[in-house]
Amino acid sequence: MTHDGRKVIVAANVGTPKDCEGALRNGAEGVGLFRTEFIYLNREDLPGEEEQFQAYKEVLEAMAPREVVIRTLDVGGDKELPYLGLAKESNPFLGYRAIRVCLDRPEMFKTQLRALLRASVYGKLGIMFPMISSLDEVRRAKGMLAQVREELVSEGVAVSEEVEVGIMIEIPAAAVMSDVLAREVDFFSIGTNDLIQYTTAVDRLNGKIASLYTPYHPAVLRLVRQVIENGHKFGIWVGMCGEAAGDQALIPLLLGMGLDEFSMSAISVLESRELLGRLNYAEARARVPEVLALGTAAEIEETLQILRISEE
Numbered sequence: 001m002t003h004d005g006r007k008v009i010v011a012a013n014v015g016t017p018k019d020c021e022g023a024l025r026n027g028a029e030g031v032g033l034f035r036t037e038f039i040y041l042n043r044e045d046l047p048g049e050e051e052q053f054q055a056y057k058e059v060l061e062a063m064a065p066r067e068v069v070i071r072t073l074d075v076g077g078d079k080e081l082p083y084l085g086l087a088k089e090s091n092p093f094l095g096y097r098a099i100r101v102c103l104d105r106p107e108m109f110k111t112q113l114r115a116l117l118r119a120s121v122y123g124k125l126g127i128m129f130p131m132i133s134s135l136d137e138v139r140r141a142k143g144m145l146a147q148v149r150e151e152l153v154s155e156g157v158a159v160s161e162e163v164e165v166g167i168m169i170e171i172p173a174a175a176v177m178s179d180v181l182a183r184e185v186d187f188f189s190i191g192t193n194d195l196i197q198y199t200t201a202v203d204r205l206n207g208k209i210a211s212l213y214t215p216y217h218p219a220v221l222r223l224v225r226q227v228i229e230n231g232h233k234f235g236i237w238v239g240m241c242g243e244a245a246g247d248q249a250l251i252p253l254l255l256g257m258g259l260d261e262f263s264m265s266a267i268s269v270l271e272s273r274e275l276l277g278r279l280n281y282a283e284a285r286a287r288v289p290e291v292l293a294l295g296t297a298a299e300i301e302e303t304l305q306i307l308r309i310s311e312e
């Protein structure tokens with residue numbers, strides 16, 4: 001709760017079910033991003049439905065009654081799975097990855113969706129699709145989810161009716177189309193790690209241009225504002241699960257833009273909750289136009305630092 005009474009959620013990003021303990025110890029009010037890649041990594045073949053079901057159930061039970069947003073497989077790019085036999089690509093970050101692979105391999109995708117829906121009765125589940133770049137992908141992914149749900153129900157398997165379905169906004173095309181996409185989903189989660197990379201054409205792993213990779217770039221922040229506004233226009237909640245959500249200098253700006261959920265590494269949760277508790281939403285909101293009118297990342301960073309000092 002901010003000082004003037006606006007309720008926001010501070011959640012944790014987790015990579016394995018074991019991480020939930022640390023998330024809870026640090027005061028996380030949910031999981032805003034559960035990366036499922038760990039189930040698929042360091043093995044010789046695809047994980048089966050039962051194994052995945054157990055992992056998802058464990059996370060949901062550990063966090064209940066808090067919401068857990070589980071992201072479907074985000075493979076490719078920097079995350080390789082040798083047994084999938086994916087060809088080497090000259091631009092893996094722009095290639096065959098994440099939802100593109102899943103939509104192309106329905107059997108693999110449906111196994112994960114079945115495991116997720118079966119686990120849904122053990123807590124409060126959100127299912128999130130990564131690397132969405134078009135409405136068509138959202139509809140196809142939702143179509144497969146609906147099909148899997150029908151199959152489970154006809155088999156007599158219990159499935160929760162309360163599962164939220166959302167998408168990551170981490171590609172500029174999705175941010176620009178967010179008014180259209182918002183009508184199809186229950187929530188957005190902004191993935192700044194990739195959104196910065198794709199908006200500024202700066203490889204997130206290339207140390208030589210690391211100084212160009214910044215969440216303070218005004219183009220990135222304008223997209224973030226647009227996504228939050230469009231989400232709210234259509235009545236859905238908007239979170240952020242990229243590293244920027246735990247950036248203490250950015251939090252006041254994100255709060256002012258209306259961000260509903262901040263999901264971050266467990267170690268940042270406590271200080272972020274404490275900071276949000278001291279902030280005033282109405283004041284933060286009033287400052288957004290002045291910050292977003294600035295022309296450079298350096299100016300934005302400097303202004304946010306000055307505002308931060310004045311808050312303390």
Ligand code: PEP
Binds near residue numbers: 033190193194242
């Ligand atoms: C992101 O892109 O911001 C994100 C949270 O996903 P990942 O870092 O796993 O690509």
Ligand code: MG
Binds near residue numbers: 170191193194
């Ligand atoms: Mg990403």
